[in-house]
Amino acid sequence: MGRAIPRSRLGVFRRSWIAAEIALVGLLIGSTGVLGAVRDRWDTLSEPPAARGARIYQMQCFGCHGGESGGAITDRPPKHNARGHTWHHADCELAAMIGRGIAPDMPAYGGRLDAEEIRAVITHIRTMWTAEQRTQQEDLTRARC
Ligand code: HEC
Structure with missing residues (x-):
């Protein structure tokens, strides 16, 4: 006659399995999160x-500042293209305005974009100007920076 495992010990056994399963699911969710973050970081690092700059501009600036064509020098928000006056500012002035914002209507991007991303956006804006x-x-x- 086989010895039955006492009920109380079975309960412990089952509980520890449940705990292991929860841990495993947590680990899977956690690792896909970590992997996703690594993949995102890799994508941004390997992106020219x-x-x-074009991607950031499209998502964060285009709505207010428009694209390569259209607009007039008097527009508000100002157009960044060749019809606007953005090209009258030096790189360091543009970076400062983008980072700090211009109260009250131009949001500050310093907390959302790092220095490299701000440089990339300026590089994109430059493509909208004439030679x-x-x-x-x-x-x-x-002269100024
Ligand atoms: C909610 C609308 C809005 C968004 C979004 C916005 N801006 Fe502006 N921006 C403005 C306004 C309005 C001004 C004019 C502020 C002033 O002169 O008082 C301005 C001014 C500027 C200026 C200085 C004026 C010029 O043409 O040189 C720069 C540079 C600029 N924005 C860059 C950006 C960039 C880059 C982004 C995206 C990362 C962005 N802005 C997103 C509204 C916006």
Whole structure:
């Protein structure tokens, strides 16, 4: 006659299995979270700065500042393209305005974008200017930054 396992010990056995299963599920969820974060970081690291700048601009700035065409110098919010006046500012001035914002209507992006992302956005904005505007703005940047 086999010896029956006492009921109380079975309960402990079952409970520890449940605990192990919960731990395993937690581990799986946790590791996909970690892996997802690593993958996102890798994507942003391997993304060329111009593409990264364009993506950020599209998501965070386009709605107010518009795209490559249209608009007038008097628009508010100002257009960043060749019809606007953004190219009258040196790189360090643009970075400061983007980072700190301009009260009350231009949000501050310092907490959301790091210095590299702000540089990438400026690189994208530059693609909307004429060659002449780009050259003049480079001179300004050399003189003021
Ligand atoms: C909610 C609307 C809004 C969003 C979103 C926004 N801006 Fe602005 N921005 C403004 C307004 C309004 C001004 C004009 C502020 C002033 O002159 O008082 C401005 C001004 C600026 C200026 C200075 C003026 C110029 O043309 O040189 C820069 C640079 C700028 N924004 C960059 C950005 C960038 C880059 C983003 C995205 C990361 C962004 N803004 C997102 C509303 C916005």
